[in-house]
Structure formats: structure tokens, C-alpha cells
Amino acid sequence: MIEDVFRAQYGRAVSVLTRLLGDIDLAEEAVQDAFATAVLRWPVDGIPPAPAGWIITTARNRAIDRLRREAKGHEKQAQAALLHHEPEEQEVGDVPDDRLRLIFTCCHPSLALPAQVALTLKLLGGLTTAEIAKAFLVPEPTMAQRIVRAKGKIRAARIPYRVPRDADLPERLKAVLAVVYLIFNEGYLDRAELAEEAIRLGRVLAGLMPDEPEVWGLLALMLLVASRREARLRDGRIVLLQDQDRARWNADLVREGQDLVRRCLRWNRPGPYQLQAAINAVHSDPPADWHQVVALYDQLMAITPSPVVALHRAVALAETEGPERALLEVDALDLDRYHLFHAVRADLLQRLGKDPAAALEAALDRAEHPAERELLGERLRALRLAADQEDRADDDR
CATH class of the missing domain: 1.10.1740 (Rna Polymerase Sigma Factor; Chain: A)
Incomplete structure (x- = not known):
């Protein structure tokens, strides 16, 4: 309790x-x-x-x-x-929410963006340094130093805890959106209250900044991902998108998310959250148009290139140009510490008729979430069982 x-x-x-x-x-x-x-x-x-x-x-x-x-x-x-102090004191100022106010305060422009995000996750979400480090794909000691330095700078620079006015909001928006999305991701599987809090904050942000399409894009993205939450786990194992029971998806969240994506399209000011929301909207209407997904990832790479985005693009590319082309793209990425990198490699190798065991073992070694480990472990056990059966069949011959 x-x-x-x-x-x-x-x-x-x-x-x-x-x-x-x-x-x-x-x-x-x-x-x-x-x-x-x-x-x-x-x-x-x-x-x-x-x-x-x-x-x-x-x-x-x-x-x-x-x-x-x-x-x-x-x-x-x-x-x-x-x-x-009164527990239900009426909020004042442009940001009508204590928790959102704390996010904007920590996302002060005098702090580096990674420090802004890390510090807010620590204070608002109660996340451990290890959890934040995992989200950033950096070692825990590195993240601990980043948080300490950020808090030290707030003290040294006497950065006040105050409500940002309209003029201050846009320059802090990028970090605020990143924080809200990381809170959502951290809570998506295990901590429903965190995911719900992120969606709530997204709705408050949308009301606060109704003319910012990226705010609506983030809200759409969270709604579409959250719509699949009940189908995402089965018997403690992660269920991949293509294997999920769509009857367990939340139709209201899907509908709202798709409506918001269409609203964003009318702005014609694409940003990373809008593009990710659009990708999820395509997946929510089976069968997915993989050529459209690749095109959206191309736009995302043009706006915010990163190895993780390139990895997800390669997954879509495997559906349009085949696993061999996708594997070439994946092998060029520097993501050795990321378990999904090795899991994707294993899948592509298996589709090419090659041995995926080493890649699966690497993925299992780096995965931390029990459900992810169970999924990878099951794949590895099935692979070894098939190999043993083949060896026994060879012996019988």
C-alpha cells in the first residue's frame, strides 16, 4: 500500500x-x-x-x-x-497545475535539455536514477551526475520556482513534451498511474497551448499507444503488435487518437510527436500500409535523426524491401546496449534462414523488464528445442 x-x-x-x-x-x-x-x-x-x-x-x-x-x-x-497552505488551494497563473508547473520550472532554458528531462523525471515521477538512465540509454553513474549537476545549477543560479508566462512557454515546450512522454513510457506496462498522469498532463498542456500541433501530436501518440495496453501483455509476456487481440484494444482511445492525428494534419506543421502518432494511427487500421509507415519514418529521420528511429524504420523496411536490406541498415547502427537492437537483428536473421541465437542471447542479456525477458527467453528456448530435435533427427538418420 x-x-x-x-x-x-x-x-x-x-x-x-x-x-x-x-x-x-x-x-x-x-x-x-x-x-x-x-x-x-x-x-x-x-x-x-x-x-x-x-x-x-x-x-x-x-x-x-x-x-x-x-x-x-x-x-x-x-x-x-x-x-x-490549503490542500485544495485554487491554482493561479498560466499553468493551472502544480505538477505541470514543476515540469516547466525544471525545464528552465539555462539547463541543458537532457538535464531538464532527467531532473523532472526524478522529481515528478519518483523514478529511480536507474530507471531514468535506462530511458536515456546511458550508464546509471552518468545519469546520477547529470541530476546532481542540474540541482546544483538551480541552487547556484537561484532559478526560481515560478509560473511561466505565455512568453516563456514555447522555449520550454520541447523539454516539457519529452518529460511527459518519458513519464508515459515508464508507466505504460507496469505503472498505470504514471501513464494516466502523463495523459492527464497532455490534456492540460493541450488546453494551455491549443495552437501547438506538437502538443496535440503527443496527446494523440499517448492515446493510441495506451489503447493497446490491455492487449500488450498475456501471461506475463509481451505480445507483439501483429499478434495482439484487437478486440481488447480501447476503441474510444483509438478513435480519439485518430481524430487528433487528422487535426494535426490540417496544421501542416509536422513534428516528431505528430509523425509518431501518425505511424501508430496507420497501425491502428489493419492491414498496415508499410510503404506509408516507411515514408513517415523517412520524415521523422529528416526532423529528428537518431539510431533508435533508424532501428524502427528498418523494421518497417523489412516489410517493403525484405529482411536482407533491413539487416544492412540495422548492422550500421551503434546500439549495442539497447536490447531491442539485438531482438530486431535476431528476427531478421531468422527470416533470412540464419542462426539468431547469439543475437537473442545478447537481447536477453540487456533486457531488464520481466515481460521482455520472458518473451526473449521463450524465443530462445524454442530455438534451442528446434535445434535439439533437428540434431536427434540427424542422429536417427
Whole structure:
């Protein structure tokens, strides 16, 4: 239960405390202290009727106590927080949401884009440094240093926690969208509350910036991907798109996502999230037009070229020009640490009648999610079983 509350409410608690105290570090430490107290007290005292409110109140009081101890000059700030906090206080300013406000604050242009995204994921999503490092495909120590440096820069530069006005929103939008999408991706399989929070934030953003097609593109992308969530897992294993039971897709989310993609097309201002949403919209209307998917990936590569985009393009290319051409594209990519790179190679090798065992083993070695590991392990076991049966057949002959 405590873990569920942490997953669902950590970001909200940090956001509220940051607004009250004006100090991100103090807010985060206070929320962590509150959860540590909950671990000790809730098993004895029972779970409070409003767990989230208990966490915020306890964190606020811990922070105020610390401010009072550290310096008398801070006491006025602490008293102000104590006197003026109301759990359901009406939001003010251009960003009418504490959590979205925290995202915009962390996405200050004085911080590098990767640092903006990493810091917000840490504070808002309660993600571990290891989880964030995995999302960025970098080693955990590298990500830890990036987060520490970002928080240090906020302190040194005295970057305020404040509501950005209209003029500040566009320059921070790229990082904000990246954060929301990474939150969605982290929650898609295991943490439904994170995925739902990302979609909620996407809707708030769309209301805040209704003339930004990339905002609508991101919302469409999340809706279309979320529509397949119930069909994505079966018996603890990931089910590939072509094998999913489409009757288990959420038809309302599919319809809304497709409508938003059509809305984006009318703007004629393509961006990476709109293109990814369009690709998912093509897949939501079987049979997929693979030539159209390749064309969309070509546009995506022209706007935001990356090895991961090239890998997904190669998957589509295998359907239009064959696995041999696709394998040439894949083998040119520098993605050795990425498990999907090896999984795609294994699939292409198998389609070409070559031994995929080494590629599958490499994919399994790098995969972290249990469902992904189960899928890869099953493929490897089936491959080895087929090889054993073939060897026994040769012996019999």
C-alpha cells in the first residue's frame, strides 16, 4: 500500500511542497522523510483515510521544523507556508497545475535539455536514477551526475520556482513534451498511474497551448499507444503488435487518437510527436500500409535523426524491401546496449534462414523488464528445442 501511494502521489507531493517552500531540494527531502515515517507508522497505526494528504501534511511539517532549526531568519517563510497552505488551494497563473508547473520550472532554458528531462523525471515521477538512465540509454553513474549537476545549477543560479508566462512557454515546450512522454513510457506496462498522469498532463498542456500541433501530436501518440495496453501483455509476456487481440484494444482511445492525428494534419506543421502518432494511427487500421509507415519514418529521420528511429524504420523496411536490406541498415547502427537492437537483428536473421541465437542471447542479456525477458527467453528456448530435435533427427538418420 505504501509503495502504491508513493508511485501515485510522490510527484504531486513534491510539486505542492516546492510551491509552498520555494526550494526543490527541501521539498524532495521532506517528502522522502514523510514516506520513511509512513513506513514505520502505518503498519502500526493503520493507513490514514487520506494517505496523500497525510504525506503532504507530514512533509510540510518536517520541512517547517527543519527551517526553524536551521535559521531564525527562515522562520517567517516556514510560518507563511504553515498558515497559507490549503490542500485544495485554487491554482493561479498560466499553468493551472502544480505538477505541470514543476515540469516547466525544471525545464528552465539555462539547463541543458537532457538535464531538464532527467531532473523532472526524478522529481515528478519518483523514478529511480536507474530507471531514468535506462530511458536515456546511458550508464546509471552518468545519469546520477547529470541530476546532481542540474540541482546544483538551480541552487547556484537561484532559478526560481515560478509560473511561466505565455512568453516563456514555447522555449520550454520541447523539454516539457519529452518529460511527459518519458513519464508515459515508464508507466505504460507496469505503472498505470504514471501513464494516466502523463495523459492527464497532455490534456492540460493541450488546453494551455491549443495552437501547438506538437502538443496535440503527443496527446494523440499517448492515446493510441495506451489503447493497446490491455492487449500488450498475456501471461506475463509481451505480445507483439501483429499478434495482439484487437478486440481488447480501447476503441474510444483509438478513435480519439485518430481524430487528433487528422487535426494535426490540417496544421501542416509536422513534428516528431505528430509523425509518431501518425505511424501508430496507420497501425491502428489493419492491414498496415508499410510503404506509408516507411515514408513517415523517412520524415521523422529528416526532423529528428537518431539510431533508435533508424532501428524502427528498418523494421518497417523489412516489410517493403525484405529482411536482407533491413539487416544492412540495422548492422550500421551503434546500439549495442539497447536490447531491442539485438531482438530486431535476431528476427531478421531468422527470416533470412540464419542462426539468431547469439543475437537473442545478447537481447536477453540487456533486457531488464520481466515481460521482455520472458518473451526473449521463450524465443530462445524454442530455438534451442528446434535445434535439439533437428540434431536427434540427424542422429536417427
